[in-house]
Amino acid sequence: MSNSALPPNDQEMTLVQHLLDLKSSLTRGILLIIVLFFVLFPFANDIYLYISEPLTRYLPEGTSMIATGVASPFLTPFKLSFILAIYLAMPYVLYQIWRFIAPALYSHEKQLIAPILFFSSFLFYAGGLFAYYVVFPLVFGFLSQAAPEGVTIATDISLYLDFVIKMFFAFGIAFEVPIVTVLLILTGMTTAKKLSHSRPYIIVGAFIIGMLLTPPDLISQTLLAVPMWLLFEVGLLVGAYVMKRRAAKEDKEAENSPPPNDPEPTPSNNQSQGSKSYEFDDRYQDQVDDDFDWDGEFDKMDSEMSVLDKQYRKKQDQSNEPSKPSDPLPKEGDK
Numbered sequence: 001m002s003n004s005a006l007p008p009n010d011q012e013m014t015l016v017q018h019l020l021d022l023k024s025s026l027t028r029g030i031l032l033i034i035v036l037f038f039v040l041f042p043f044a045n046d047i048y049l050y051i052s053e054p055l056t057r058y059l060p061e062g063t064s065m066i067a068t069g070v071a072s073p074f075l076t077p078f079k080l081s082f083i084l085a086i087y088l089a090m091p092y093v094l095y096q097i098w099r100f101i102a103p104a105l106y107s108h109e110k111q112l113i114a115p116i117l118f119f120s121s122f123l124f125y126a127g128g129l130f131a132y133y134v135v136f137p138l139v140f141g142f143l144s145q146a147a148p149e150g151v152t153i154a155t156d157i158s159l160y161l162d163f164v165i166k167m168f169f170a171f172g173i174a175f176e177v178p179i180v181t182v183l184l185i186l187t188g189m190t191t192a193k194k195l196s197h198s199r200p201y202i203i204v205g206a207f208i209i210g211m212l213l214t215p216p217d218l219i220s221q222t223l224l225a226v227p228m229w230l231l232f233e234v235g236l237l238v239g240a241y242v243m244k245r246r247a248a249k250e251d252k253e254a255e256n257s258p259p260p261n262d263p264e265p266t267p268s269n270n271q272s273q274g275s276k277s278y279e280f281d282d283r284y285q286d287q288v289d290d291d292f293d294w295d296g297e298f299d300k301m302d303s304e305m306s307v308l309d310k311q312y313r314k315k316q317d318q319s320n321e322p323s324k325p326s327d328p329l330p331k332e333g334d335k
Helices: 015-051 072-104 107-145 157-174 177-186 192-197 199-213 218-256 294-320
Strands: 266-272 275-279
Touching: 015 072, 015 157, 072 107, 072 157, 107 157, 107 177, 107 218, 157 199, 157 218, 177 192, 177 218, 192 199, 192 218, 199 218
Parallel strands: none
Antiparallel strands: 266 275
């Protein structure tokens, strides 16, 4: 679009322009998903064989996975290609969402979003890889040995794909714990000290989440809960380190900044008969209260001093006036 809120064409946009910009961002993400889907679909069967390898290695000899649904041989690879396309395009989709909301963010928030997008994508994929290479072999090995004697293991391909997708997203989201921890600390919603005191509750919560998101076995629950706890500790250390550096930087800037000047009012040279008029410096004038009438107060003081001066002069004149002789008392015989 020609009208954009991003520099160098940044300008105020209407609601319709915002909606059109959002539509453009989402369209780019959807187009990438469609392109990746058409690229992956011809190789869907090979990809499914690779995804199912942690299970097929533990199947008894002479057995294989089955398809109980009529359209499962086609719909399962189709679904796998579509989900994998979304999985791979997620960083680009998140970037398009960030591009849409970036004009509403401050500069320090924009600097924070870029590393968050990178590390969140990295940890999400790391969680999927951890589930595939560590969790799946242990879980399927345990479940295959736990089957009763005489029971043939024949897993449906669509049910297995649903299980794998659930585990991939569960471990991918669980590995975002350090990102959430760092954000809680940096935004001031909590502190590293408070989170460290809440460690026992977080450990219990990690095992509860592992119980809800994984199959009903102790191995997968522990393999999800323990990494969540360790990643929480990593996020706690990173958040505390960043806040410590930020505080040190602010203290250094405060030390290097010049002290504020406190100008004092300077008297003027204009003086008249016991009254003084003061002129304040312009810098000080900005700091005084505009609602206070300084001129009126000084005029009031001048009038009071004038009244006192008149009373004093009147008393002085009365004290300097000569006293009049008193009338003599009448004598006897005077009429």
